[in-house]
Amino acid sequence: MNANDYKLIGTRRFYELQAGENFKALIHDIRPGEVTIRFVGGELYTARSYVLPNARIGEESLFCVQENDFKGRIVLKMVSDGNVKKFDMRV
Secondary structure, three states: OOHHHOOOOOHHHHHHOOOEEEEEEEOOOOOEOOEEEOOOOOOEEEEEEEOOOOOOOOOEEEEEEEEEEEEEEEEEEEEEEEEEEEEEOOO
16 A cells, blocks of 8 residues: 555544545554544544454554445454454444
8 A cells, every 4th residue: 555545534534435445543542342543633433343453552554444334334444564454333
């Protein structure tokens, strides 16, 4: 992935992302079963996680939208070092 393959976004843009789009966010917190990410504007969102991500709190990570039903359910894939982790994010 190169610098043109992702976007730095805020929450308003987050809701509009289509499947296949990528964005960058900061890992704010990691707990069993969930990951909280922070967007550029400081807004936080928590995603349910089916796996423990290979990431650390404070790291910027790339995410790819797998699904967006535009009714509050967004499924993300975390892309990091060639590994892909799946998150079911309901906002």
